[in-house]
């Protein structure tokens with residue numbers, strides 16, 4: 001069952017308002033939350049980010065944190081997600097519907113929609129790693145907002161696929177930012193490098209978990225921009241996201257990273273992440 005604008009509905013029963021601004025403009029925000037063994041991982045972080053994204057697009061959410069938590073839990077139970085299931089929760093809030101003008105109509109009511117799908121962890125890919133292609137970052141200048149407006153992300157991912165790679169690594173004028181739907185890290189001489197959390201990247205929750213795990217385990221982390229040349233001579237490269245977790249990237253533009261296999265630092269971080277999942281309080 002899905003939750004759409006205050007109602008529980010089955011798939012196929014949903015009609016989008018023709019002038020819903022999420023549909024017309026991508027005017028809205030979203031979150032993807034991991035569910036491990038029937039419970040949510042890092043829910044507080046996702047909730048905080050959803051409220052921040054709303055604020056940054058001048059949208060006031062009419063729901064409290066408690067109401068949204070209750071909704072998320074209802075989505076899990078109504079879809080029979082149990083302790084035997086890994087899943088993902090998708091929540092989006094569109095600005096709402098109103099006669100089509102660009103500026104924000106006053107009195108418009110946000111429309112919320114949520115669903116849950118069973119989703120296994122990408123175990124095989126995490127062991128093997130993925131191939132990546134460098135693509136120019138053609139997105140806008142507020143990549144810190146988790147917005148529904150994803151055409152830039154759609155295209156950069158497709159450019160990578162068209163070039164025969166599984167993932168895109170984005171650069172702005174030669175400076176590496178992130179991937180199409182995940183954050184990027186490189187390892188050089190045992191230390192981690194990732195773009196600082198500014199307006200050019202999405203401030204990933206998994207990114208922050210990895211930074212904290214690394215620092216707590218004596219691995220130095222540099223949150224600073226680096227260029228294509230630095231990426232190309234990295235010892236290891238990996239991406240992070242809610243659904244991809246910690247995913248090694250084993251080649252860039254057809255050239256192997258290191259020896260072309262997931263390296264020691266990424267494997268250590270995967271182990272630490274596994275322990276973190278198993279010892280975190282899930283809600």
Ligand SMILES: *Cc1c(COP(=O)(O)O)cnc(C)c1O
Nearest residue numbers: 181182183202204205206241242
């Ligand atoms: C969602 C997203 C991420 C990853 O964030 P998580 O909170 O770790 O899932 C990274 N980059 C972009 C562009 C994203 O949309």
